[in-house]
Amino acid sequence: MSDRALEMEESTTQTGPKGVINDWRRFKLESMDQESMPPAKRELLRQMSSPQKPNDRSSVNRKMSIQEYELLKEEDEACLKKYRKRCMQEMHEKLSFGPKFEGVHDLDSGEAFLEVIEKEHHATVVVVHIYKAGVKGCEELNGCLDCLVTEYPTVKFCRIDAVASGAGERFSDDVLPTLLVYKAGELLGNFLACTQHLNEEFFATDVEAFLNGYGLLPEKEMPGTEGGESDVE
Numbered sequence: 001m002s003d004r005a006l007e008m009e010e011s012t013t014q015t016g017p018k019g020v021i022n023d024w025r026r027f028k029l030e031s032m033d034q035e036s037m038p039p040a041k042r043e044l045l046r047q048m049s050s051p052q053k054p055n056d057r058s059s060v061n062r063k064m065s066i067q068e069y070e071l072l073k074e075e076d077e078a079c080l081k082k083y084r085k086r087c088m089q090e091m092h093e094k095l096s097f098g099p100k101f102e103g104v105h106d107l108d109s110g111e112a113f114l115e116v117i118e119k120e121h122h123a124t125v126v127v128v129h130i131y132k133a134g135v136k137g138c139e140e141l142n143g144c145l146d147c148l149v150t151e152y153p154t155v156k157f158c159r160i161d162a163v164a165s166g167a168g169e170r171f172s173d174d175v176l177p178t179l180l181v182y183k184a185g186e187l188l189g190n191f192l193a194c195t196q197h198l199n200e201e202f203f204a205t206d207v208e209a210f211l212n213g214y215g216l217l218p219e220k221e222m223p224g225t226e227g228g229e230s231d232v233e
Contacts, residue, residue, distance in 0.1 A: 098123040100153040104145050107158050110166030116158055122184040125218060127211070129159040130171050130178040137195035138177045140202065147204035151220055181216045189216050 098121040107113050113128065120126055129145055131138035145157045162171040171178060174193065181189035189211070191197070198206050211217050 098154055101149065101156050102153070104129075104142070104149055105156065105158040107160035108164055110164075113158075113160055113165055116156065117182050118185050120156060120182075124154065124156055124183070125188075125216065126156045126158065126182040127216075128180045128182070129157075130162050130165060130176065130180065131159060132162045132171075132173060132176050135173050135176045141177045141179075141195065141207065144202070144204040144207040148208055151204075151208070152217060154218060179211075181211070181214075189214055 105116070107116060107128075116126060116128070127145070129138075129141055131142065133139075142159060145159065149155070149157045162168050162176060165171065177194055179189065179191040179194045180187065181191075194210070195202065197210055208217065
C-alpha cells in the first residue's frame with residue numbers, strides 16, 4: 001500500500017470495537033490538560049490513540065500492558081461524559097433528515113406560500129400560520145411560534161397575512177388564526193380558528209401540546225448543554 005493510501009486510511013474515522021477504543025483514547029488525549037499531564041503519561045496515551053499501520057509488524061498481536069490498563073482505569077468520568085455526548089450528537093446528526101431552520105419565515109405572497117409547500121424537503125414538516133393584524137389570537141400565536149422554532153429547528157415555521165396570501169375571501173376573520181401543517185406537499189393538519197382549542201390565555205407549550213396531540217411535531221432536538229445529559233450506564 002502506498003504512503004498516500006496509508007495516510008488516507010489513518011485520517012478516516014475508525015469503526016468497529018478497536019476503532020471506537022482508539023477514537024476514545026484520542027478524544028481523551030485532546031481533552032486532557034496537556035500542561036499538567038506528566039510527559040510519560042501523555043506519550044503513552046498518544047501511542048495508544050495512534051492507529052497502527054497494517055505493515056507495522058512490531059504491533060501485530062500486541063497485548064495491552066499493565067501500564068496501559070492502569071492508565072485506562074484512571075480516565076475520569078467527566079471526560080467520558082463529554083465523549084458520550086459527542087458520540088450521541090454525531091449519531092443524531094447522521095440520523096437526522098432534512099435541513100434546519102432559524103426563525104419564523106414570513107411569506108409575502110400566495111406564490112411564496114405554494115413554493116414553501118411544494119419545494120421543501122420531503123422530510124420537513126411545514127407549519128403555516130395564516131393571520132391578520134388586529135384579529136384576536138393572531139399576535140399571541142405568532143409569539144408562540146417564535147418560541148417553538150428554537151425547540152424544533154427541523155420544522156419550518158411560516159406565517160402569512162391572509163390578504164397577502166391571495167385567498168383573503170377564504171380566510172375571513174372568523175376562521176383566523178389558522179394553522180396549516182404540511183409534509184412532502186401533503187396537508188396533514190387544517191385548523192381553522194385554532195385558538196378555540198386553547199385557553200383564553202395560551203402559551204407556546206399549549207400550542208406545542210395541541211400539535212403533538214395530532215402527532216404533527218417531530219421529537220425535540222437533543223439538549224446542547226452538558227447539564228442536560230443523563231448518565232449512560
